[in-house]
Amino acid sequence: MTGQHGRVNLETALSHMRDVVARWYVGQARAADIVHTACDLLVAGLDGPSLCMLAAVSVRHADEEVPELLEAALRDVGLAFFEKGTQAAQETGLQAMAARVLSGAMTPRELAVWAHATFGHGTLERAERLVQLDDFYDTVDYMEATVEDLDAEVLRAARGILNPSAQQ
Incomplete structure (x- = not known):
């Protein structure tokens, strides 16, 4: 995916939107990131009135406008939407963050610290x-x-978050 400078693969753009929205649910992406990703979806060839409205949001007003437009825009492209703050949204965000540690985008310790600060005990x-x-x-x-040892255990936990059926 090259984003603003050229060709954007459809599946990559959809995957990126799914990831950005999931991280937004848990405060790890900005509403403006969602607007930019909506633009990439348009460049990739997806369309829909709500997606167009989302892509047209000024980044200056993204924090106010994205929450109002997001559900319909995701529906336009066939992606799931969850209300921010719900358990489903939190779990989706947790999965996105677990994927980041497994891809090397963040360290195991950073994931553990983030999870503790974001969710706390219980x-x-x-x-x-x-x-x-x-x-x-x-x-x-x-x-x-x-x-x-702790890093390895965090990686094991992250894999379990992404694939619960594989947990022992």
Whole structure:
């Protein structure tokens, strides 16, 4: 995907929109990012009145306008929408962040810290292991485990978040 400067692959653009919206649900992407990604969807050949309206939003007003337009725009392109703040939105955001650590876009420790700061203890069951691991990072000097052991455990937890049926 080359975005603003040329050809945009349709599947890549849809995947990017799914990821940006998921991260927006949990405060890890800006509404303006969604507007830019909507433009990429248009360049990729997708169309729809709500998608066009979303792509036309001024980034200056994105925080106010994107929440009003997003559901219909996602419907235009066949992507799922969840109300921000719902468990489904949080889980979608958690999956996007887990994918980022598995792709190397963030470190395991960063994912654990983010999960702890975002969800805390006892809030989102699928994030609980990451939250616990963040606590362990804080006390690793007093444990038999190493930072590398904790990193491996975070990666295992991230894989489980993305593929719950594969968890042992």
